[in-house]
Amino acid sequence: MNLAMIGLGKMGINLCENLIRNDNQVVAFDLNEVARQKASDMGAQSVASLEEAVLALKKPRIMWVMLPAGKPTNDTIDKLSQLLDNDDIVIDGGNSFYEDSLRHNQILKAKGIKFFDCGTSGGKSGANQDGNFMIGGDDYKTFQYIEPIFKGIAMKDGYLYTGKAGSGHYLKMVHNGIEYGMMEAIAEGFDVLEHSKFEYDNEAVAKVWSNGSVIRGWLMELAQDAFSKDNNLQHIKGTMHSSGEGKWTLDEALKLQVPTPVIGMSLMMRYRSMEDDTFTGKVVSALRNEFGGHAIDKNK
Numbered sequence: 001m002n003l004a005m006i007g008l009g010k011m012g013i014n015l016c017e018n019l020i021r022n023d024n025q026v027v028a029f030d031l032n033e034v035a036r037q038k039a040s041d042m043g044a045q046s047v048a049s050l051e052e053a054v055l056a057l058k059k060p061r062i063m064w065v066m067l068p069a070g071k072p073t074n075d076t077i078d079k080l081s082q083l084l085d086n087d088d089i090v091i092d093g094g095n096s097f098y099e100d101s102l103r104h105n106q107i108l109k110a111k112g113i114k115f116f117d118c119g120t121s122g123g124k125s126g127a128n129q130d131g132n133f134m135i136g137g138d139d140y141k142t143f144q145y146i147e148p149i150f151k152g153i154a155m156k157d158g159y160l161y162t163g164k165a166g167s168g169h170y171l172k173m174v175h176n177g178i179e180y181g182m183m184e185a186i187a188e189g190f191d192v193l194e195h196s197k198f199e200y201d202n203e204a205v206a207k208v209w210s211n212g213s214v215i216r217g218w219l220m221e222l223a224q225d226a227f228s229k230d231n232n233l234q235h236i237k238g239t240m241h242s243s244g245e246g247k248w249t250l251d252e253a254l255k256l257q258v259p260t261p262v263i264g265m266s267l268m269m270r271y272r273s274m275e276d277d278t279f280t281g282k283v284v285s286a287l288r289n290e291f292g293g294h295a296i297d298k299n300k
Contacts (some may be wrong), residue, residue, distance in 0.1 A: 001149055003027070003062035004053040005044070006076060007094075008035035010293045011120065012066035014127035015093070015153070017042050021129075022152035029053045050076070054083045060114075061088040062146060069096045069244070077104045086112030089146060093118040093133075097248055098170040105138065105165035114142045115165055119172020122155075123291035130155035134175070136168030137161075170252075177249025177263040184266035186219055187283035194232075194279045203227035219287060226286035237297040238281025240273040241288070 001024050005016045008030035019026050020043045028039035028046050040046040047053050054061060063080055067073045073096055080090055090108055092101060092115070101117035108115040119134035126132055131154050137143055143161050150159040162168050193200045206224035210216050230236070246267045253260040273281035288294040 001025070001062070001146075002057055003064055003149065004029065004057055005039070005064050005066060006030075006050065006053065007066035007072075008032065008039050009066070009068075010124050011093075011127045013038060014124050015064070015066060015120075015131075016044055018128050018131065018153045019149070020044060024149065024152070027053050027056045050079055051083060054080075059085065059088065060145075061085075062091065062149075063089065064091045064093055066093045066120075069094055069100070074100065074104075077107065081107050081111050081113065084108075084111070084113050087114065089114045089116070089142060091116045091118050091135075091146070092169075093120045095119075095172065095176075095243065095245055096169050097244075098166045098173060101136070101169045102166040109138070114139050116143065116146070117166060117168040119168045119175065121172065121175060122158075124293050125291075126155075129153075131158060133159040134168045134171040135159065135161050136163060136165050136170070138165045173245050173248045173252070176245035177253075177260065180246040180249075180266040180270070181262040182219055183284045183287050184262075184269055184280070186215075186223060186287070187280040190223070190283050191278065191280040202231050218291075222287050222290035223283065226283075226290050230286075233279070233282040233286055235298055236282055236285055237299055238273055238277040238279060238285060239297045240270040240281045240284045241294060242267070242270045243294075246270070 003024060004027040005012055006029050008016060008028055013035060016026055016028055016039050026044040028036060028044035029050060030036050036046040045056060047056055061084060065073060065076055067076055073092060073094055090113060105115045116135055116137035121132040133150050133154055162171050190202060203224055206220055206227055210220045210224055246263060250260060250264050250267055285296045289296045
């Protein structure tokens with residue numbers, strides 16, 4: 001299938017490679033010339049502007065926007081609303097707030113353009129192979145048209161059409177709230193071990209917990225990977241940065257009067273970590289870097 005990837009950051013460039021590997025023809029655009037060259041080296045048709053990306057595709061055009069939430073995505077979708085035609089398709093695969101997605105849907109629908117909000121999970125490795133996608137959009141028939149894209153790049157059973165516009169990013173928002181709580185629990189457990197009278201090998205602990213235990217899973221495997229590089233995480237600070245999705249989940253829970261104490265406390269602990277260094281913070285920071293390439297603060 002022919003489509004454009006708009007945004008070639010750590011997620012977009014990996015999605016680009018995944019799409020090409022699965023026999024899609026990709027037009028790639030990013031403001032960064034180095035990123036465009038990298039996409040070109042993978043086999044994408046690199047272009048230097050959004051206008052060129054639109055002109056390079058046959059109708060109905062499929063534009064996959066993979067940009068940071070907020071102004072970069074908002075501005076791009078506003079511009080696409082002026083450049084695209086009736087029945088063209090826009091997929092927002094970033095971490096946009098679901099209410100922004102509802103607004104984007106209305107803007108594009110007024111022009112006859114189909115909109116899909118796609119929550120994307122699995123980190124950089126998932127973007128590159130066997131990803132996970134939660135896709136909302138008002139037009140199910142159009143989803144069936146683009147479904148082969150997701151079938152090719154997702155893990156088996158790793159994509160879901162979630163219903164009307166906004167539902168994909170809403171589901172991803174809640175997913176990320178759960179992620180906050182799971183990482184906090186793992187990190188607090190290792191913090192207890194760190195303060196105990198026993199001398200544990202953190203990498204070995206994470207390895208045994210990854211094989212057959214009740215708490216096994218990808219996050220524990222990532223913990224093992226992080227500890228293999230720095231067993232006591234001495235070289236990083238325990239500051240846990242937050243990109244906003246956990247707060248969105250908590251805000252929504254408060255609005256709906258749904259108690260979410262684990263997610264709420266995990267968000268508070270992220271704010272706490274910005275004030276002082278904790279081993280809990282080190283573990284969460286290391287995990288975020290492992291799955292998503294998120295920035296870590298290193299000790300001097």
